[in-house]
Amino acid sequence: xxxxxxxxxxxxxxxxxxxxxxxxxxxxxxxxxxxxxxxxxxxxxxxxxxxxxxxxxxxxxxxxxxxxxxxxxxxxxxxxxxxxxxxxxxxxxxxxxxxxxxxxxxxxxxxxxxxxxxxxxxxxxxxxxxxxxxxxxxxxxxxxxxxxxxxxxxxxxxxxxxxxxxxxxxxxxxxxxxxxxxxxxxxxxxxxxxxxxxxxxxxxxxxxxxxxxxxxxxxxxxxxxxxxxxxxxxxxxxxxxxxxxxxxxxxxxxxxxxxxxxx
Ligand SMILES: [Zn+2]
Numbered sequence: 479x480x481x482x483x484x485x486x487x488x489x490x491x492x493x494x495x496x497x498x499x500x501x502x503x504x505x506x507x508x509x510x511x512x513x514x515x516x517x518x519x520x521x522x523x524x525x526x527x528x529x530x531x532x533x534x535x536x537x538x539x540x541x542x543x544x545x546x547x548x549x550x551x552x553x554x555x556x557x558x559x560x561x562x563x564x565x566x567x568x569x570x571x572x573x574x575x576x577x578x579x580x581x582x583x584x585x586x587x588x589x590x591x592x593x594x595x596x597x598x599x600x601x602x603x604x605x606x607x608x609x610x611x612x613x614x615x616x617x618x619x620x621x622x623x624x625x626x627x628x629x630x631x632x633x634x635x636x637x638x639x640x641x642x643x644x645x646x647x648x649x650x651x652x653x654x655x656x657x658x659x660x661x662x663x664x665x666x667x668x669x670x671x672x673x674x675x676x677x678x679x680x681x682x683x684x685x686x687x688x689x690x691x692x693x694x695x696x697x698x699x700x701x702x703x704x705x706x707x708x709x710x711x712x713x714x715x716x717x718x719x720x721x722x723x724x725x726x727x728x729x730x731x732x733x734x735x736x737x738x739x740x741x
Contacts, residue, residue, distance in 0.1 A: 485723045486730075489708055490737040492680045493574055496706075499680040500671075501571055502696050503585045503592070506685020506711055510565035510728040513555050513589055528552055533657040534650075537615070541639045541648040549651065550634070556589060556609045564595035567684070570731035572596045573739050582674045584667075586690055588653050603667035603674075605660065605692050607653035613663070614642035615650050622652060622665070660691060675699040684710045685727050688717065 493499065505513070530536070531548035555562065564572075572595045575581045584603040585592055590610060592602055611624040621644045623629055629640050629649060639648040652665055660668035671692065675681065681700045686693050697717060700707050709715040710730055714722040723730055 482724060485721055486733060487737065488721065489682070489710075489723055490734055492706055492708070493578075493682075493734065493738045496679040497578075497580045498674070498678050499578070499581045499682070500674050500678045500696070501575070501581070501583045501682050501684060502686065502693065503571070503583065503587060503684040504686030504690075504693075505587060506687075507567050507585075507727045508562075508565075508587055508589055508591055509685070510567060510726065511562050511589070511591060513562065513587075529656055532655050534655050535657055537648075537650055537655070541615075541650075542634070542637060545631075545639055546634050550631075553588075553609060562589065562591065564591045565728045567727035567731045568592060568595040570735040571684075573735045575601055577739060582670070584671045584674070584692065584696075586686060586692060588651075603671045605654070605666055605668065605671055606690075607651065607663075607666060609651060609653065611652040611665070612640070612649045613652040614645060614647055616642065616645050616647035619645050619647065621645070623649065672699075676703060678703060678705045680706045680708065682708045682710060683715070683720075684731070686711070688715060 531544065537544045568591050571583060571592070575583060575597060579601065582601055582603065583592055583597050584605050586606050588604065588606050588609045590608055611622060612629050614621040619642060621642050631640055633640055641647065642649055652663065654660065654662065654666055660666055675696050676699050678700060681696050683693065697707065707720045708723060709720045710723045710727055712724065712726055714724065
């Protein structure tokens with residue numbers, strides 16, 4: 479048995495036997511659905527642009543510019559409601575968690591593809607928010623609009639921002655920005671994620687570059703609790719003590735599901 483076959487069977491055993499298991503998924507999972515991960519982009523100017531602009535401070539300075547020059551450009555593959563679909567990696571996770579209601583999926587992705595693939599609401603935490611949900615920026619209003627079709631973005635072409643239908647203040651996407659904390663809005667589900675990660679026997683990282691707050695938190699919590707940590711990715715994790723299951727998620731995860739949930 480090769481090293482990777484050994485890792486595959488070891489991870490399959492964990493998925494099949496452990497009750498308290500958290501999947502933590504990142505951009506690498508959605509690559510096969512046609513979405514580009516921008517975190518590890520070799521284009522430093524682009525990465526810089528994202529982190530410079532992706533803040534609530536920038537939004538408040540100039541909402542129209544933020545929407546037009548940042549949000550729509552940085553999320554061009556999502557913002558126009560293009561028909562992106564879950565891939566074999568998403569579907570394999572759905573198949574594995576369906577038969578294990580105690581397992582939780584925490585995703586960094588705002589693309590909604592776990593939901594589209596059929597992961598139940600109570601088993602899913604979209605920790606960085608959703609691209610198709612919007613919130614009023616007036617403190618105290620808290621109006622949330624969803625899904626995508628409820629907000630008409632065509633006003634941006636005329637130089638005005640989409641506005642709250644209650645108080646007329648500018649709307650923003652309900653996604654976590656770089657200068658905000660995970661506890662900034664209950665929709666991010668940080669309490670649920672924290673509870674599950676603190677108590678996990680196993681945490682499976684999928685397609686993440688370990689460069690965001692939630693992966694730092696998960697590594698620390700997992701180590702504290704003595705959880706098994708698994709990295710499903712195209713490259714090995716730099717952190718010590720993780721089981722590496724190498725390969726594209728859309729190949730590795732179906733192979734895993736074929737063992738844990740044979741049809
Ligand atoms: Zn409002």
